[in-house]
Amino acid sequence: MYILVVFAKDGRGNEVDPPLEIYVRVEDVNDNEPVCEHEESVFEIQEDEPVGSLVGQLLARDDDQEGTMNSQLTFAFEPQTASAASSSFVIDEASGRIQSLRFLRRKEQQVYTFSVRVSDSGFSTVCKVVVKVIDVNNEMPLFEKNNYGNHTLTEDSPVGSTVLTLKATDADDPDSGSSLIEFHISAGNDGDVFKVETDGSGVGHLVVAKPLDFESSHTYDLQIDARNPEPLMKGLEYGGESTAVLSVCVTDVDEAPEFSLDILDVTVAEDITKGSVVFKVEAKDPEGKEISFKMDGDSQGWLELDAATGEIRTKEKLDREKLEAFELTVIAFETDNPEKSSERVVHVRLLDVNDNVPKLTETQTFICMQDIKPIVIKAQDGDSVPFSQPFTFAFVKKSPNWELRAIDGTTAEVRLKKKPIKEATIPLYIDILDSAGLGVTQLFEVKVCNCTELGHCYIPPQGQGFKPGLGTIIGILAGVLGVCIIVAVVAIKRSSKKSKKKGLNEEEERNAIM
Structure with a gap:
């Protein structure tokens, strides 16, 4: 519709009358033909869908005035392809809805191609339609034979050995999961001794999965089922054609203990x-x-x-x-x-048991009179915890001149409190106990000596002298005895003239420096 506004004016441009509106309505004529929404409309339907199931709706448009006869469309199968389509499908002439007329089977025909003529009151257009039938799992796997007979294996057959090859087929679409085949041992496989290996192609290999043992079981009556990973179509069940049986006999061999x-x-x-x-x-x-x-x-x-x-x-x-x-x-x-x-x-x-006592690693040492330093002693025990360290160190008899102090679990410090007055060798008796209380008294000798500038004791260590045998000792004593008798007489006379007072004996001297 067009709206025109007309003005009446005099020579000076003044309006002499109110504006006049003129309405012009353009009447539609059928000058547009129908147009298909898609160059090719593709629909899918599963096989064995109920009769009357919707396949799809063909979409088309007309640019003439909506709601008029010029834009009203009708749909019909193109005569050239009507025979292929009309036996399986029906199309609603007003809406373009396509429905099934029968149960479709993919193995009969996988794709239907036909044309639909879309018309208005004066023009028409042909639209192409493709209907694909989608496979459903309506076919069961079938063994090539249902009894594979008897088979024999020795009990030492290695794991992985192949017993036999199984074969089964499935009539479903090979490009869908409905045709894949899996094998399952459903009976007789005590201890899961066998298994079936497969790639889904319908060929399975029965193999030994665990070591065989004649003494445990020497016969296996196996039942093997062929199944699809996808469920069967509703209403179908697997039958005996999808099951096979066989028997495996295990023979004895002489095995090691x-x-x-x-x-x-x-x-x-x-x-x-x-x-x-x-x-x-x-x-x-x-x-x-x-x-x-x-x-x-x-x-x-x-x-x-x-x-x-x-x-x-x-x-x-x-x-x-x-x-x-x-x-x-x-x-x-x-x-x-x-x-x-x-x-x-x-x-x-x-x-370990507590059968060893702690022992000193060193049993003697020396100290210098000029520079008295603490002595570190160390013990070790052949036992392990809890029969070894930490050790306990203690003097058997307390001394006013020496002190003993533990450093850690295996060592202790021995310290001389007073400066010694002369060179001597002092024996120290120390009790050393392990953590369980087992131990012995051990002798530790300290040599007190004058030292060189480098701190070395120059008193030669007391080595082991010559130890004469019994015969040698008797000979020496016999010779000395005669001399002693003569010397004794002289000594007795002289001793009466000397003072009976003595200096410090050896024991007193040791105590003096301690």
């Missing part, structure tokens, strides 16, 4: 009495044959093995301080066929 434990760890106190049982290894022959035992690795010769029972006993005293842990190899073999054998490593660890 087997130990009851794979890992053997033994802990024993080092003070265990001689002849005691340390531990017992146990093994049996799968076929029930008589077995014997032998042992290697006892480098110290502490143990002995009973070949018949597997008992290991001590035959010598154990010593943890000499060897704390060691390994033994115990071999079990068939008595009549020693080549059939197996072995286990036994880890033996000795537990």
Whole structure:
């Protein structure tokens, strides 16, 4: 519609009348043809959908005046393709809605292509339509045969060995998950000894998944099902065609003895009495044959093995301080066929007992008269915690001239309180106890001497002199005895003339410098 406004004016431009509105309505004529929204309209429908299911709606438009006969559209199958479409689909002539006329099967036809003529009151256009039938899982896997017979394996067949190959097919679309096939052992697989390996293509390989054992089970009656990973269409169930059976027989072989434990760890106190049982290894022959035992690795010769029972006993005293842990190899073999054998490593660890006392690492030293410095003594114990450090140090008898003070768990400091007045060797008796209270009194000798400028004692250390034998001593004594008799007479006469007072004896001298 157009609106025109007309003005009436005189020669001077003045309005002589009010403006006049003129309405002009343009009447539509059918000058536009229908247009398809898509060059090709593609729809999908699952096979076996109920009759009357909506496939899709064809969309088209007309640019003539809306609501008039010029823009009103009608839809109909194009005659050239009507035969292909009309047997399976119907189209609503007013809305363009396409519905199914029957159950569609993908294996019969996967794609339907046809044309629809869209018309107004004067023009028409042809739109292309494609309907794809989508596969559903309405076909079950089928074994090539349902009984695979009997098969034999030796019990020593390695894990991963193939027993047989299974084959099954599925008629569903090969490009969909509905045709993939999985195999499941549904019965007879006690202990999960077997499994089926597959890539989904319909070929499966029955393989050994765990070691076989004739003595445990020698026959397996297996049932294997072929299944799709996707569920079957509603109303369908798997049948006997999707199941296969077979029998696997396991034959016996002469096997080596087997130990009851794979890992053997033994802990024993080092003070265990001689002849005691340390531990017992146990093994049996799968076929029930008589077995014997032998042992290697006892480098110290502490143990002995009973070949018949597997008992290991001590035959010598154990010593943890000499060897704390060691390994033994115990071999079990068939008595009549020693080549059939197996072995286990036994880890033996000795537990410590308090059978060692702390001992000084050094039992003598010296101090310089010119520069008295503290003495550090150190002890060590062959035992381990809690039978070793920290140690306790103490003088057997307190001395006014010496003091003893612990530094840490293994060392102590010995200090001379007074300056010595002469050179001497002083014995110190020290009690050293471990943390459990076990210990002994030990002698520690301190040599008091004059020292060089470098701090070295120049009193020669007392070495061990010549020790004469008994015969030599008797000879010397006999010779000396005669001389002594003569000297004694002279000595007695002279002694009466000397003063009976003496100086400090040796013991008093030692105390004086201490």
